[in-house]
Amino acid sequence: MTDAAELRRRTQEFLAAHPPATTGRLEFLRARFDAGLAWVHFPEGLGGLGAPRSLQAVVDAGLEAAGAPDNDPRRIGIGLGMAAPTILQYGTQEQKRRFLKPLWTGEEVWCQLFSEPGAGSDLAALGTRAVREGDEWVVNGQKVWTSSAHVARWAILIARTDPDVPKHRGITYFLCDMTDPGVEVRPLRQITGEAEFNEVFLTGVRIPDAHRLGEIGDGWRVAQTTLNNERVAIGGMRIPREGGMIGPVSRTWRERPELRTHDLHQRLLTLWVEAEVARLTGERLRQQLVAGQPGPEGAGMKLAFARLNQAISGLEVELRGEEGLLYDDWTMRRPEKVDFTGRDAGYRYLRSKGNSIEGGTSEVLLNIVAERVLGLPAEPRTDKDVAWKDLAR
């Protein structure tokens, strides 16, 4: 059993063998992966030690104290948070050995080819087709809302392999090479002025069958692993008081007394309380996870943060008065990573509008809470026994 003391020892040994000051960043990260200190809950040989996930904090603290470089997790969030756990669960030995290491070191960036113009909340209705030709699959279709597609080397992709069965059953999961000549990435400019997302057109893209993840027709189940891990990642963080969107507006309030009004004061205090309670709710969820008793609260946290981010940033734009009428920069850019709080209030206000849409709309999440947590009746389903090709569109 690998415990905290053992991990502390291994971390110090590793640092002694690879001093951060004299080791190149990439060399350091590759060696860290090989030492099993990348993600300790992964198996040995795949960057981990088969240790409890909660002990990663022990390793991270030791490395951070020594000034070690990290793998810039925000740049490779889709790889770390979504592709990796899915490859670990469903991948062949060859796939795991080929993909996990460069994914973790950031040498290969991943993106996610799931949503389509015709398949948003109803993701299982997706229409991108993959047709078998010998040892290959030929893929045609269009994906959308793909962040990092313009820098990604690989993509996790779900496509329809059997249109004659109901929609959930005819989907297969692939690992797609983004350098294939049939892949075209176009920036998708959003209301903030920048293009954080892309549209991805797939025209005759050829994927070897060896890059299929899981069984043919089992892609919907495989994709659940990807999507569930997206929500785990949201629930696991420890946030200090005033750590989120409420921080900048509280600082503005303190530093700029001339902007204060009674109406804004009441609304700010109400939101401050709600933000603090949301933080405590997340902290309680985290404590439950650490104690090995995960609660259903995770399903609700995204709902709470989406609403709060929108309300708080909206208040800040209003608080700024004349400055609230301005905007920092409308220049079209393609950022490599997203920073929700990194820019002005106007940007935060516009960007937070996406928080109740991306990763499951708030309306769909409310259905999920109502049905899975409260046990209320499911929505009527008219598509359950209908072949995908016969669905209304």
Add this chain to the structure above:
Amino acid sequence: MTDPDLLYSEEEEALRAAVRDLLADHCDPAAVIARAESDTPHDLRLWKALTDGMGLAGLLVPEERGGQGATHREAAVVLEELGRAVAPVPYLTSAVVATEALLACDDAGDLVEELASGRRIGALAVALNVTAGGAVRTVRVEDGTLRGELTGIADAAVADVLLVPGDDGGLHAVAAAAATVTPQPSLDLTRPLATVALDGAPARRIGAAEPAVRRALCSAAGLLASEQLGLADWTLTETVRYLKDRKQFNRPVGGFQALKHRLAQLWLEVVSLRAAARAAADALATGQDTEVAVAVAQAYAAPVAVRAAEEALQLHGGIGMTWEHPVHLYLKRAKADSIAYGTAGAHRAALAELVDLQAP
């Protein structure tokens, strides 16, 4: 600052189960409704079972003074369960408020032990709506006797001893028998108010009023959040149960998305309230970050508990409007609780100072 412990320990869960069992046997909604209009709205048999039987009145009192030596965390669990049952017992007013006031006084004497045992019931003679640090009405002190009239005193009708702030800055213990206690028709049928008239009642000064009242009202506000959590938890659970069962248009009403979304939203607020209430109870127990944690919990809890009860009434339809259905008891308690020990607005105003978000 260490993180607050927001979970329930195994002992706390065991305590919850024991209290819930007792209330299931001795505090059913029909009986509470019937009792509410009687001459004895408080259930003193239930009080005896909770105190004599289980020792719960002494949770906040150290063992050497005749209590259980537990903390606000355990008292909060008891209040959650009492809230779930809208139990008409003077637990918050005697075992929390009066007891905390006595614990802050140097000359409380045997009163602490008497209240801890539950054999005597105490009431702090401060109107239920007053916030910690707010203005407190006093009575005249003359030669060891008290003169004056106070209103809005919760559970005074069953109190054996009243703790009365005097114009000398002291807190005075008065036997209820020496005062005239008159019930006031109250919005909350299960925690009724009364006026206290003192006409030369003999009294004993037990300590300074200001720190005692402040400590009592701070604990009260913090632990009230757990009672409000209990109210909200019951109303949500009961409404979900009813809407799975109730059919209109040939389907369960709970299957309509408009209602599912309202209930899911309410669930999110109730689990959030649980975190806030646990944080306040833990802060009161450890003495860390107490004022902020209490103000946050109370600013959040009051509107959530009221909304949960209002939603329960609306979503029950016509049956929710009847005297026979218990949801009105929860609405009345939740609405009264939203004023008790300071409104949400009063606690937000306190926070403005505490976290330096000053008014214009």
